[in-house]
Amino acid sequence: MVKKQDTIYALSTPPGKSAIAVVRISGSKALDYIKKISSSMPTKPNTSTLNKLITKTGDVIDQTITTYYKAPKSFTGEDMVEISMHGGNAVINKFIDVFKKNKKTRLAEPGEFTRRSFENNKLDLTQVEAISDLVNAETEYQRKQAHSQLEGNLTLKTKEIYSELTNVLANIEAMIDFADEELPTDLLNNIKEQIENISNEIYNILSKNSKGRKIREGFIVGIIGKTNTGKSSFINNVSNQEIAIVSNKPGTTRDAIESYIDIRGLPVRFFDTAGIRKHRNTVEKIGIKKSKEISKEADLNLVFLNKSSEIDDFKNVSNPIFIQSKYDIRKKPTTINDITNISSKNNYGIKSLLNRIFHQLSDKNFTENTYISRERHIECLKNTIKYLEKSKQKKNYDVFSEDIRLAIKEISKIYGKTDIENILDIIFSDFCIGK
Ligand SMILES: Nc1nc2c(ncn2[C@@H]2O[C@H](COP(=O)(O)OP(=O)(O)OP(=O)(O)O)[C@@H](O)[C@H]2O)c(=O)[nH]1
Ligand SMILES: [Mg+2]
The missing domain is CATH 3.30.1360.120 (Probable tRNA modification gtpase trme; domain 1)
Incomplete structure (x- = not known):
């Protein structure tokens, strides 16, 4: 035992x-x-x-x-x-x-x-997670984010919200005590305003920090498009190894092939996929279905085309960068602004494409300290908001205060020890022996 x-x-x-x-x-x-x-x-x-x-x-x-x-x-x-x-x-x-x-x-x-x-x-819970993230960090952004969390920045921010909420609770308790006497008229309005401000603060953290999870888990970039357009040659080029089969036979790639690449410190997971055309058999059909699924999930899609007119076939693809490869052998390079010319054979345009991918995936919020990096953090913040929203509908002060108590419990779950026995095993399952 x-x-x-x-x-x-x-x-x-x-x-x-x-x-x-x-x-x-x-x-x-x-x-x-x-x-x-x-x-x-x-x-x-x-x-x-x-x-x-x-x-x-x-x-x-x-x-x-x-x-x-x-x-x-x-x-x-x-x-x-x-x-x-x-x-x-x-x-x-x-x-x-x-x-x-x-x-x-x-x-x-x-x-x-x-x-x-x-x-x-x-250590508190966010610091435990940060240690696991530091050990697993592969890129500079992952290291910085984990380090910031280990320094206690996420805890600091959530503790601030915790103390604002306890302040609200104290005000509600005061109202309950006042119940039979004459109530200070603006107290209720004051409380409602406080709750509104705290909700906005949490919404703000959630929206600003949506990149934190991506930094921890890696951004997804789909490599999609027509068959034989040079998708697999591209993933091999940026991975510096032959991870995907390349051939001049259209329909070569069937499975999605993943390659993890560090672009200037940003962790990026490229997925080479089956080229899209009228499928020839069941296996190809499954591959094409997979390719469409990946493009829906992706943060960016590199859409490889044989000719510029194919753009129309990919109108519904989210966050696309249209690409024509084989620049080294094309007689007439594409001059349409929307299309990027590259060559996986002689590296033409590859560096600037990777730079563009970096800029599109990163944004100005990257240097902020309080990143939320896990689904668990997002869930606790969303639950806190849920109880705050619920509290606004309550007329009875006792029930009202109960919602605030539940909100306090949720926010403290991010760093604290209450009610977290069930998630501890999940968190520690990421660790290795000796850590
Ligand atoms: N000259 C030249 N040939 C290329 C380039 N990229 C790919 N090719 C050739 O184009 C053919 C198809 O390349 P793949 O990378 O297999 O194309 P794909 O888009 O993955 O094809 P599917 O998997 O069938 O959808 C191969 O013969 C490659 O050698 C390039 O930049 N320049
Ligand atoms: Mg391929």
Whole structure:
């Protein structure tokens, strides 16, 4: 049975050869246990020593740098020991073997160190999410966003709303107390105005920050159009590898092929799709259906054409950039403003197309600090608004205040601990062992 008070250990660096590997141990027995297998364990908190790890039989496992953190001043808030050893497989395996034999400690579950940190109030929920996002960040924008969240910017903003709402609640309570006496006439209007302002503030956050989730998950760019127009050649060009089959036979691509590309720090998921024409068989039909679905979901669609007159066939496509490829062999380049000329063979126009994609996906709100980056945040904010809207319809003050209480509960779910047991497992399932 997994217990919260167990002392846990795990390799916190990836397995495989490296200069150093770090093992963490957290819990009340961490210090005692490591002392038993150490030549010179640090005695003062937050200090490191050059320390040999030695088995019971006197076998030296490795020479390490061992750091001791005393509760509550550690990542988990518990006593912790961090051991930096040489990152060879045999060293790591020997160390883990020694640990496995001892009954006082057990291997940590995925995310268990961070979970303890959360449970010991070292991190709030948005910061836990930020740690997961930092570990998974692949691009500069993802790093910046996760870092801002780890700094507490999202929590700060939502706590502001929380305190504004508690203020409203206090005013309503005052009204209930006043009920039999003469009411201050403008108090109710004042409360309604406060609620209106808070709702607008939340709407504002929701609309301004719709890009936060995209930065975390990646923007979707569909590569669609007629067959044989050079879609697969384009995805291969921008991916720098042959991920899609290219041939001069129309209808080559059937499945959607994804490639993740970092455009100036922006995470972008390109999807090469089946060319659109009157299908020849069931498999092609399924491919074309998929291609249409992707184009509906996409933040941008690169529409590849054989000739400019085909634009009319794609009138209903959202956020399109029309493209004619094979510029290197076309006798008459397209001069229509709406169409971008490129060549996947000699790279003509590719760089400026990627720049254009960058500018269309990003916008001026990107540098703002308070990004909401997950569906969970959006849901909490929407639910808060829902209760605020509901409260406006209430005549009875008791019921009115109940709606405000529910709104307060929703907003505090973004960073807090109430009513979130069910979502903790979802959040921590993103973590790896040792984090
Ligand atoms: N010269 C030249 N040929 C190209 C270029 N792009 C693609 N081609 C050729 O055009 C043909 C079709 O290219 P693909 O990339 O397979 O076209 P597609 O749009 O993916 O085709 P489907 O998957 O059938 O819809 C191949 O013979 C490519 O070599 C280009 O920029 N210049
Ligand atoms: Mg193709």
